[in-house]
Amino acid sequence: MSELQREVSELESKSTTAARLFxxxxxxxxxxxxxxxxxxxxxxNPSDADLKKAQDVNINLWTGLAMLALGLFFLVWLKLRPVVTPPVTPDEEPSSPDEEPSK
Known part of the structure; x- marks a missing residue:
């Protein structure tokens, strides 16, 4: 395996890891x-004052459960459909910056 192929493989690995992490x-x-x-x-355990402010609805409990459900939805989605990074095709020859691209 040539040095260029090793470097490309290492960069692909780092890129995939960063894409999954972020x-x-x-x-x-x-x-x-x-x-x-x-x-x-x-x-x-809501207080009576908290329940009275929210018209006898335990808003913290219901909001917390909804947030848990939404968070778990995102994490399950991540598990079922992981990030797929497109494959990188290395150039045949690395070009220098002052060369014009071929048409």
Whole structure:
């Protein structure tokens, strides 16, 4: 395996890892799950004043459960449809920056 092929393979590997790591579904799903857990815990034992403000609806509990559901949806979506990076085709010869592209 030539040096160029090794470098291209290494760059492809790093690119794929970065694409998977910074996939927006992972970030949104993780944040919604964390905040959903926090809001759900806050909604488990509401005070009478909190219930009275929300017209006897435990809004923290329902909002927390909805956030958990949405976060889990994003994470399951990420698992079922992972990021696919397009294959990189290396050029036959690396061109220098001052060369004109061939037509």
């Amino acid at each position: 996939d927006i579904r992972r970030i949104i799903g993780g944040l919604f799950v964390v905040y959903g857990i926090i809001v759900t815990i806050a909604g488990i």
